[in-house]
Amino acid sequence: MDSALIYVLIAVVLLILAVGALLFVRGRGGTEAPPAERTAPRVEAPPASAEPAVVEEEPAAPELEKPEPAAGRMQRLRARLARSQGSLGRGLLALIARDKLDDDTWDEIEDTLIAADVGVEPTQELVEHLRTRLRVDGVNDPEQARGILREELVSLVDPSLDRTLNAGGAAGAPGVVLVVGVNGTGKTTTVGRIARVLVAEEQTVLLAAADTFRAAAADQLQTWGERVGCETVRGPEGGDPASVAFEAVKRGSDEGLDTVLVDTAGRLHTKSGLMDELGKVKRVIEKQAPVSEVLLVIDATTGQNGLVQARVFSEVVDVTGVVLTKLDGTAKGGIVIAVQRELGVPVKLVGLGEGADDLAPFVPEDFVDALLD
Structure with missing residues (x-):
């Protein structure tokens, strides 16, 4: 075979192969283009707003305490005192209400008063006054005896003393x-x-x-x-x-x-x-x-x-x-x-x-x- 013919055949075969390859690639969908670069979406900043003004409030004044009215305090304190201190008065009332106030009873009355921190001299004074009044008046009624005991105790505490609290000054001084x-x-x-x-x-x-x-x-x-x-x-x-x-x-x-x-x-x-x-x-x-x-x-x-x-x-x-x-x-x-x-x-x-x-x-x-x- 002529050599020229051989070259022509080779060229035809190569052409056929090239065309086939091209058709094969197109059948697969072709080549994909490189992905485009993605850019982040542009976010616009919100419009600047003026900062709210800070208003400084004056601190609230503390609420000051006020005492209970004197009458209320006295009533409440009297009730508490009656609950806690009644043993002295009740003990005396029980003794002077006995049918017979003999020497032993009066000794018990003295002991009760001294044990209550009244003191020896005031105790002797109170017992003497009670004995005199109860004997002279011939008191047998418990309520009447209670009234006499109250009078003598009040007298012993001495209501004549000035109990005013001297908290004020004079001549411009406190x-x-x-x-x-x-x-x-x-x-x-x-x-x-x-x-x-x-x-x-x-x-x-x-x-x-x-x-x-x-x-x-x-x-x-x-x-x-x-x-x-x-x-x-x-x-x-x-x-x-x-x-x-x-x-x-x-x-x-x-x-x-x-x-x-x-x-x-x-x-x-x-x-x-x-x-x-x-x-x-x-x-x-x-x-x-x-x-x-x-x-x-x-x-x-x-x-x-x-x-x-x-x-x-x-x-x-x-x-x-x-x-x-x-x-x-x-x-x-x-x-x-x-x-x-x-x-x-x-x-x-x-x-x-x-x-x-x-x-x-x-x-x-x-x-x-x-x-x-």
Whole structure:
């Protein structure tokens, strides 16, 4: 075969193969174009808006506490006293209501009174008066005997004493109430309660935290001030109590306030150095204004020990009134009579619990009626 013919045949075969390949590829759908680049959709930012104006509101003023009216406090305290102290009065009533009041019965009456912390001398006085009246009047009726017992007890408590709280000043100076007593009697709480009553009577009051030795005493008093709406002058812990008292009374004078209540350290009455310091506090205060009231706070449950405290404090700061706290519970009640006889000054306030309103003016008739209820 001619070589030229061979080349022609080869070319034809190659052409046929090329055409076949082309047809095969087209039958499969052809080649795919490369995917187009994908771009993220354009997100338009929201239109900027002006930031809302911040309005700062004034903090709401704290709601100040107000005490229960005096009449309500007295009624509630009388009811509590009657529940806790009735043993004294009821015991006496049971004894004098006996058909026969012989010597043994009168001895029992004396023992009952002495056990109730009335004291020996007041007890003897009461028994003598009762024996005379019951014998002379020939009393056999229990109700009549109760009436005589009430009269004699009221007389023994002495309603003639002036029990007014002298919290006001004179000649432009504030009244200064110095509150003294040993630790644990409720002294700082008493200061807060008195402030509560005075502020409710629209008096301007300043507290002086002159108990600089007891941890957190100034904090406790300042908390009371915030509750009732008056400020507190305080110094560094362990600082000079007289300096704190002086600054408080000076500020009270400068600002024309009505009353400065001074809470003193709960010093032990057996330590002469501390008692001398209490005398210093009083002297320093009186460089600014006279002390109008010195209240001695006594825990009524301490009984005759309270009389020892009363005697020593009175010698140092000339006590003008007594606050008896914790008169409920185990207190005997007769301490009211004994402490007044010991000091010659009246019980002006009594406390019967831990509540803010558990402090009220002492009223002899109410006290005796509570004992006899």
